[in-house]
Structures are given as structure tokens and as C-alpha cells.
Amino acid sequence: MAYITSKKHGDSTRLKSSALASALLLALPAGAMAAESETVLPTVDVKAQAEQPAYKAERVSSPKQTQPLVDTPQTFTVVKKEILQEQAAATLSEALRNTPGITMLLGENGNTATGDSIFMRGFDTQGSIFVDGVRDLGSISRDTFNTEQVEIAKGPAGADYGRGAASGYVNLVSKNAQADDFTGGAAGFGSGDYKRVTADINRKLGFEGAAFRLNLMKQDAGVAGRDEVKNDRWGVAPSLAFGLDGPTRAYFNLLHIKQDNRPDGGVPTVGLDGFYNAAFDTGGAQAGKVPAKVDSSNFYGSLGDFDTVTADMFTARFEHDFAQGITLRNTSRYGKSSQQYVLTGVNAPNFTNANPALWTVARTRQGKDQDNTVLTNQTNLTAEFATGAVKHSVSAGIEFIYEKQAAYTQAGVGTQAAANLYNPSVNDTFIPVRPTGAMSKGDTATAGIYVFDTLKFGDRFQLNGGLRVDHYKTESESVSLSTAANNPTLPVGTLVGSALSGSDNLVSWKIGALYKPAANGSVYASYATSQQPPGGANFALNASANNINNPNVDPQEGSNIELGTKWDLLGNKLAVTAALFRSENKNEIVTNASTNETTQVGKRRVEGVELGVAGIVTQNWQISAGLAYMDPKISKGSTGGNSPTDGGVIQWSPKLTFTSWTTYKLPFGLTIGGGARYVDSVTRSSSTIANPAKTNMLNGPDYWVFDAMAAYEINKNVNLQLNVYNLADKEYIGSLNNSGARYSPGTPRSARLTANFLY
Template sequence: MSYIRSRKHNPARIAALVAATLSFGANAASETNEAADQLPEVNVTATPEVPFKANTSASSKFTKPLIDTTQTVQVIKKEVLREQGVISLTDALRNTPGITMQLGENGNTSAGDTFSMRGFATQNSLFVDGIRDLGAVTRDVYNLEQIEVVKGPAGADIGRGAASGYVNLISKLPSLDSVNMATISYGTADKKRATIDLGEKLGDTVAVRLNAVGFDGNVDKRDEVENQNFSIAPSIAFGLGTPTRLYLYSQHVRQDNVPDGGIPTIGMSGFYNASTSLNGGRKVDRENFYGSDNDYEKVDADMFTAKFEHDLNDKTTVRNISRYGKTNMDRVATGINTGATGLVAVTADPATWTVNRSRQRIDRDDEILVNQTSLNTMFDLAGFKNTFTGGLEFMYESQKSKGFGTTAQTVNGVTYAAISNPAANLYNPNSNDLLGIPYAIPGTDTDGRTITAAMYAFDTVDITDKWQVNAGLRYEHYNTKTNGGTIVTATNQAQFPGYAVGSIAPTKGSNSDNLLSWKVGGLYKPAPNGSIYASYATSYTPPGSANFALSATANNQNNGAMDPQKTDNVELGTKWDILNNQLNLTAAVFSTENSKQASFDDQGQAVQNGRTRVNGIELMAVGQLTKAWQLSAGITEMRAKALDQQNDTGVVTDGVRWTPETSATVWSQYSFGDFTLGGGARYMGEQKRLVTKVDASTQNMPEIPSYWAADAMASYKVNKQLNLRLNVYNIFDKEYIETLNNGGGRVRLGQPRSALLTAEFMF
């Protein structure tokens, strides 16, 4: 804390002098000086910036500072990402507990950022500046000011599909302060990366900014797997520092990657196969690549945004934001099958053992068009202070996926040959093996889209200086339509009367409904720097919410005849800013239940009474302990359980996949003059794959074992223009499973010990 004590610059004295001059004229100046000299001294407090800690959200939907917000919100600032040497969004999210990464179904590998939070899938709840972000993209952090992780059902905030919260990415935008920074990095596995952040004023109220990144590199201890990314984000702002402001900005991503299908789980703890000889097999080399030299993943993503803001007065602001975005992902990836028939041991010699391979092809377009208008204001009503925000949102979203085949068949008179995928040698795979690429089948594409019209409102009422109540709601009407085509076979012909075997029957689905999501909270402030709160919130996930692809299969959760799933959440918590408001401490106890899930009753009849319940507690500390000592830490304890869920054969599901009981993360750093040393660790508890009541000893890899990993950082400030930093990841070279596929036969191991050296230039 600093104080301005100089009488020479005393603002009260200056104000008195001006007032006296206007009132009495020049002849009274000497008397005014004497009066001013007798005025009390005024202390002006300058609150120092805290690099890791945020006091407010960048979202216009939050009506109060974070300490007075009645739900768990963690803000990961760009300073944290820079010090940790973070490149991707998934790496950035390791700073918050309760998030796990996903690999995908059997034979397939999930594309883009795929993760769950507090026991529920969250990859379709990604937002950029408050607007839903579509597309299978592995997101880079180069253009992010901060990442806001909002936990708990958030239907009132963002609409459908927000069962456990959402992640809001805040873009870097122009300002009147010049920003000029560049980085050059080189790391293990020949990783090369460069970024630039340029910001300049073009006048008193106009500024531009340009962010860009280039990356090319392999993946540590993985043969053949590599990633390339070039992205650019230009922006311009008009009217800065005035009541009327306009921001025009865009982002353009070009990625060219080799997808990683992982390695077989043979030899790992928990591996099981019906073949006795395979159960005694050793682990494969983690560097083994079971794909093809022809595997590829190409991503083109473009986003254009216009944001208009106008201050009607010092308490009221009107905003309008419009966005168009389109993403194409074209991908051919190789998966491996290590189930009962996937691994083959025909001899006693392991050198001849093989593993089956399959090819996955995706050619998908995601498109979004949004217009959002909002109002933020403060007013007094019946003697109570109200902080209000409300708005309207209109949104068009679509996903188009091409249909592909791999088997020998005749469709509409065209004969397709089977795609040949020779098995790979288990311990010595050859990426030069000739593998077939799935062929396109005209007429089998899937085209889904959703149109949404919504209105929302949030209000916080200050009952007294110590008591606040808040409420929010969102009413939306959605309309989802899916058009596709299904190949008619002898097996399914009865479902398509009038269509011959080998023809393509058009399939259509539609679903529309009105949803009303809401939240309510109460907050007590025992002190200005602390709060205690309770809240209740709801959200809905209608059929086809994730990809707008409605299913014709009975009892499928995406069948248009299904009711939306409903999520309810109760949270009790407290938040405190301590150490002169430099360190924020939060604690929350929560209970979330998702209902209306597809299931079967004891007679094998389809019902919608399945539930998932997650109870937990979360603790976090973010900020600084001293001016030189920074801290970001969190721990979550969860108990997840599936209720009233079983399949049509009576197998009961009682667990929740990929939901560890304990997850924790900590990062701390200390500065010694121009030197800074930092380090951290993350712990992930056991994650269940097997969640049904069956004999676990006969199931392959029933869980991901618990693990921990530690990172370290050292930096040196050479001068005002140059900073050098070395990041070392997984310093103890702990081997752990990061993701496991749903069948338990394929894993992706966590990052081994690796390093990245970065030079930062300020100019």
C-alpha cells in the first residue's frame, strides 16, 4: 500500500484554491491559501496489482465482484499461464481441480478439447467472450486475457447443456495503453513456438491490436505424432475512453496435426484379456505409434466479432455483440482394438503378437451465428440498491458431418470394396503399413442445426450493507432439426418400409421446447473483505444438445421424444480476501443431481428415471502471500454415484466415469530481485472406467490409477526489454495414464519429463 502525502500536490488544497478563486476573485487568494493550509491531510491509497488474482469477472452477466458472487468462479489470468509455460487450453485447465480429460470411444480418438467437470461432460460448454464456441479445435492460449471457470449448473447464465458449469475464454482486445511483446520458445521434442502481441494507439480514441502464434513440434516420447499451428487475431477499437465504443475483432486458426491414437494397455496394472498368454505380456514401448504415415488432422477455424458498447450514464451501459464463426475439421486417425479379439497371440513368441487397427474419418463443419443485446444498470427501488443485467440472445448453430464406410457393400447400385487395415505388430508397429481410408457414401451425411431465441435477467439487491439477495433466470425456445440418411440392410429394413436393401432411406428428426432455467442466492458479509453464501441453480440438457444430431433409436438420450435432462445444484460457500486483499480464499460445499436420464426398468421397459448425483467440497487460494510470493492452489473432494440406471439386460450402473474422489493442484513462485523460482504439483485420484455391477476381475483396466506430477520454473529478468524463462514439466519423470478409452484397451500417457526455454521481448 502506498500513500501520497505531499502538501504540494494535496488534491483538497488544489480544489479549495480553485473554489476560492471563483468565489472571491484574485484579491482573496492569500486568505484561501491560509485556509487550505489548515485542511486535513488526505491519504490516497493505490491498490497494487495482483498478478494471479482477479477481483471481477469480464462477463457482463455477473452483477457483483467475485467475492460477492454466490457460486464458485475461478479466474486463471494470463500471468499464470505465462509463468507456467502453458500452451493449450487443456494444460491451462490443470490449474483448477475437478476437471478431467477424455480420450473417446473404442477405436476412436476424441478431437479437440474434450473434458468433464464435476462429473459431467463440459466440452460443449466452451465460450469466447460470453458466446458459445463450436468446433473440434485444440485451443491455444496465445490470445487469451484470462480463463474463467464457472462451476455448478449454469442454465440461467448460458442456456442448455450447462450441467456442471462452463468455461469462458476472454480475448485480448485493444486499449489505449500500448502493448508490445514477443516470445520465442524452443523445447524438447524439437518444439518451436513464437508469439507476438502488438497494440498501438492510432489516435486519442482509436487503437489496434494484433496477436499471433506459430508452433511446430513433435510430442515428447511419441513416434510420428506432431502438431503444427498458425493462428492470428487482429482487432481494432473505436471510441476508447468515450461513452460509445466499438470493437471489431476476429481469429483465424490453421492446424495441421498427426492425431495420437494412444498405445495398448497390455502389461499395465489392471489389464485383462481372455487369452491367458496375453495377460502375461509385457508393456509396449510408450513411443510406439500404431497409426499410419497418412494419418492427418487439418483444422480451419474462423471467427468474426463486432461488439458495441454505449454508456447511457455512469450507471447504465448497453451492449450488442454479433458473431459469425465456422470451423472445418478433416481427420483420418488410426485406432487400436485390444478387446477379446483385438489382441492376437498365435504363438508363444511375443515378437509375433499383433493388435488390430481401425481407421476413423471425420469431415465436419461447425457454424454459428449469434446476436446478443444486453443492459447493465444500477438503480434504487423502494430504498434498496439494485444491480441489474438483462438481455436478448438469438443464435443459429449447425453441425454437418459426412458419412463414411469401411465394409464391402453395395449402396444405390455403387459397389464399395472393404477397407483393408492389416494388424500391427504389437511390440514393433510399422507406420509404413498400407492402411485404407474410409470412403464417403453420398446421401449418408448428417446435417443438424439448432435455432435458439432467449431472454435473461439477473438482479442483486442490497438489503443492507451486510445482506444481499440475487436471482437470475433465462427463458429460451430452441428448435433442433436433423437430416440424414441410413443405409437399408436386411436387419433394419422393417424400420424403413418401401425402401429396398442397399438403398438409402432419409432420416429426419426434430425437437423443440421451451426451457426456463433459474438460480437464486443469498449472501451475508460479516466483513467488507468476506462473504458467506447459499445458492440454488438449475439447468437443462435437451436431446441433441451437443451436436444437434437427433437419434431415431428408442431410449437413446438424443431421441427427440425424450424429455430434457434436468440438473439441480445446491451450494454453500464462503470467500475471503486477506493479507490486505492480496490473497483470496474460497470454500464451497455442493450437491449436484442430474435427472431424467435414459434407463430401463426391471421388466426391460424404457424409462427416463436415471440420475447422477455428485456431492463435493472445494477449497481454493489464489493471490500473493507477499509482494514477491505468488500462489494458486485448489483441492476438490467429490463423491459421484449413478442412481436407478440399468440397461435392457438388467446390468446396473452405479458409478460415474472419469470422476476422481480427490483432485488437487498447486503452483507457487517467489522472486529474488531479477530471479524468480517457481514450482507446482497436481494430484489426480483414481478414475473409474468400470461403473457397472459386474466382476471387475474379468474386465480390462477398470480404472485409471491415481497419480501426481510436479513442474518447475526459473526465470531471469535480463533488463526491461528481455526476460528468460525455463519451464520443466514432470520433473520426476512420473509415468502415469492421463486418458483411457471407454473400452479400457487404449491409453494416452501423461507428458514425460520435458522442457521449454522461452525468451520474452518487451518493446
């Protein structure tokens, strides 16, 4: 790939069966080339190769993962900054397109989700996003201008970071000051009035081992294919380092981001393939008619809608090497984010008028005022030593974490007038959104201790284990508005306060056995657990007996068993992985509609296979691809009533997903590349009853999307890059809300032109 990379910091159904068969071929070279490590290879001049960015990551950033990825018994996907640059990807959501098994959510019924609303391997993962190993709170969209790489761990991993989803976690690795001098950046513009500039400046300071780095970003952009929506932001991220060439190092990083967006409340699903409404059935008001599709560019909100986000993060990290293989690290962070928004969401359509031009769609005015704070101190010790013939790689530590969230309820004053379904207007009268007086505040204090050890028995066998024990205490207070149903003795709308607390110990662990048929490959089996206590995702406890955040219920427990193999091929330039997995989450709340009894016996499980490849195929050809096949099922769910889920499919979990990105460098300075993404149909309902009267969209249809890129080196320091997204201009659902009434359209055919530079 012809991308500008400094040598000094160079590290720095339809097609289902054919797609699956093609991807399975990725695993075949492993056995055939297993003996590669036993062959003495000739010396190779790799100077030209060093000019190319590498898609293949050797290891992840966390010291808790004591071995290179090829010897780590768990599925990891690492999206490096080179891929982000080639794809002109500016957000975490765009970066996550490079790993299979992930979908995005739009929200629950009348509420609209904002930011990185991630659903991975059958479970909500929005609360398991980390930055440099520290949990990052808030439902905001994360920019990648200060991101070195994005690491996605699949499957429960409570031993790594404590409480979390049964799906795994996402970790963003920040850019640190380096012992080099360079100036880089990019300036781009494109469809949807997209404009963005970034700068990355690193300088060695006047005294030994010190350096300063500054990353800057400014974006002023609309959204391709969407009227009136905008994503404007700016950010600054200085990093100061000392002792880079010595045994004692210190890093001080600051991140400040300000967003000023106009949010998107979605588009009605009327007219999409699969849309259903009883009004068009025999005997319905519009019997026999086929509703026309709503224009996907329609905006149903007000120009006064806004989404403002302010995020600040200060991190101090100290490292000291006591001896070769023995390092002590201490990390402290204070982070705070606030989000205030007012947006207009669309809901149920009204087809009673005989004239389709007069059909309407209901709207709701929604608001949010939320603050999140995190304060943490983490100490980690890594050591390598031997006990007899057994070699150990140990990582142990202690963490103290304080997390707090405050959310103040906002609601529209009055009833918002409906919009014309096919011709909405921003000049309509919009009701104001005001605080109701209701609120919730919660905080969790956690003390955790952990230890990991990789035991090596010669060159062939390894045993990897980890144990973490957390003690947490959550305190929650809330103010709600009384209703005739929940407080019949009080006037409706009376503010009622409550306070709850809960504490417990969480024990999470993992173990893996690994066999190395050759030095460049491994075969492994592993088992890991995680726990999610009441209030663990939102710090809001609830006194209702049928609520999973009731402090008296047990934590949800996740587990994952995985059998896999990993190989570094072609001179360790190409990583090939394959894994079979089975993830479960139990202790969920289920209801028996016949007795109205709620019990904590619910269980979901996702089993499947995931394949991956990343790295250099030939000197000028690079590839990153992944395929995941999942069988998501509710093993034990609610019974009886109109919507039993026992034995149903887990919603938002497509069975087959595929993603790929590849580039080839031609000899005259031109690099061409492209990618393909496939997402199988997504089910939004887990009900086991076939109910044709269910309105709106029952499923999100499957789709393929193809992207392309071309870059030309003007000189050794500057190149021009053109990205074209959705080449076939495929209309698809990017995300769907819980009721199926509205959706976020996928990106239409669009383009971005970027000038990248590095001196």
C-alpha cells in the same frame, strides 16, 4: 513474480489425507481474519508490486455476473494470462490443469476423441465451451495465444447461457485493443521438437480513443514422448477499437486459426498396472505369463494420418454508457470451424501366438469431416439503481442464436491389418478412408431472454437471482446405411434418409443469498438449474426410443445447491474460497434388462467440497491452488443384465483432485516456481457387478505430477524462462478410452525454454 508486465495494462490411500488436510487449512484464515476490513490500514507503496502479475481475478468478464467474485454465490476459477505465460501453456487443455475436478477423455471404444474433450464434475462439458460468452462449437483443440483469461464456472448455469451440461461451463476471454502502446511476444523451443513464436502488438491510432491490436502465433511441434505425432498451427487475431476514452465504444475482432496436425490414435494399455486379459489366466493361451508394458512412445498409425482444422470468428461489440452505472452492450458474431481428419486407432490385442514378439493389436482407420457454424446477436443492459433502501444491480438482455453442424461419415475401405504390438511400423499398408454416403445435418435456432438482479440490503445482506427463458427449434436430417437388422427389406448398405425436428421452451434459474460478515468476505447459499434438450450437444436428433436425443423425450435437467464462503485477505491480495456442493442431473435414459423397457428416470448426482486460493501471499510470493473432493454416484441407472449401473460410480470422475502453482521472486532478478497436480484413480465402468473377466483397464491409476519453472530478467524488457514438466518422470495415463484398450500417455519429463519480451 518477475514477469514482464506493463504498468499501463497490469490487470492485463497415499497422500490423500495429508493433501486434504493441507488444503483444508486454506479455509481457516477466513474466520480468523474476518475483522481485517474493519481495521484502518496504513498507506502502502505498491509500486514494486505493480510490476508483478496477479493470479487473483477481481471479477469475470460477463456482465451477467453483476458483482465481484468475492460477492458472487457460485464457484468460479479464473486462470489469468500470467499463469498461462509462466507455465508456457498454449492450449485450453493445458490451462485447465489449474482447476481441480476436470479430466480428459480419449473416446468411445473404437472412436477417438480429438480436441478439448472435457469431463467436469461428473459430466461431459465439451459442448459447454464459450468464447466471450458465445458458444464455441466443434471438437477441436483451442489455442490460447489470443486469450486474456480462462473462466471456469462450476455447477449448472442455464440462467447464464441457456442449454448446457450439469457441470457448468468454460469461457475464454479474448484480448481486445487497448489505449496503450506496447509490443510483446515470446519465442520458445523444447522437448518433442517443440517450436513456437507469438507476438502481441498494440498501438493507439491517430485519432482519439482508437487503438489497434494484433496477436500472432506460429507453432511447429511434435509431442514429447510420442513418436510421429505433431501439432502444427498458425493464427492471427486483429482487434480494432474506437471510443476507448468515451461513453460509446466499438470493438471489431477477427480470429483465424489453421491447424495441420498428425493425430494420435493412442497406445495399447497392455502391461500397465491394472491391465487384465483372460489369456493370462489359468487355462488361457498365455497362462502364467505377465505381458510386458508397451513402449509409450509407439505410434500405430500412418504418416498419412492428418487432422486439419480451420476456424474463423468475427465479432463486433458496441457499448454505450447512458449514465454512471447504466451501460448497453450489443454483440454480434459469425463463427465457422471445419475439421477433417484420418487417424488410426488401436483396439483389441491378440495374444494367441506363443512368441510375445509376434503379438498383434487390431487397428481401425477412422475419419471425420465436420463443419460447425454459429451466428448470434446479443443485447445486454446493465443498470444500478435504488428502490428505497434497497440497491439493485440489474443485468438483462435478449439473445438470438443460430447454430449448425454437418457431419459426413468416413470409414475405412476394407479391413485394416493388425500391427505388431511391441514394434509397430509406419511402413505398413494402410487402407484408405472414404466417405460412405452417410451423413447428419442439424441446426438449432434459439431466442432467449434473461434478467439478473443483485439486491443489497445495507452492507451485510445480498440476494442474487437470475431467470432465463429460451425457445428453441432443432431440425435434423440424416442419411444412414441400411443393415440386415434395421432394414431387412432393403439390400445391406442402401442409403436411407430421415428427418426429425423438435422445439420447446427451456426455463432456467438461479438464486443466491449472501451474508457479508465483513467487507472483504462473504458466506452464501445458492441454487441453480440447467437443461440439455434432445440434440442440444450435437444437433443430431434420433428416432430410437432409447436415445436421449429422441425429440419426444424431456430435456435433461441439472440442478446444483451450494454452500460456500469467500474471503479477500492480506489487503485484498489473496482470495480464499470454500464450497460444499451437490449437483444432480435427471431425465436420463435407463433400461431394465429383464423387460427391455427404457424409461426416462435416470439420475446422477455429484456432491463434494471444493477449496481454492489465488493471489499474493507476500510481496514476492504468489500462489494459485485448488482441491476438489467428489462423491460421484448414479442415483438411478439401468438394472439387470450384464452391466447394471443403478447405484454405480460415475465414470471419469476421480474422487480427489488437487492442483497448485506458485512462484517466488528472488532479489537478483531470478524467479523460481513450480506446481503439483494430483488426480485420484479414474473409473471407466459404472457397472455395479464385480466382473474380473472384464478385459483391459478397469480404472486409471492415481498419480502425482510435479512441474518447475525458473525465469531470469535479462533487463526490464526481456526475460528467459525454463519450464520442466513432470520432474519425477512419472508414467501415468493422461486419458483413457471407453473400453480401456488404449490410452494417451501423460507428458514425460520434458522442458521448454522461452524468451519473453515486452516493450
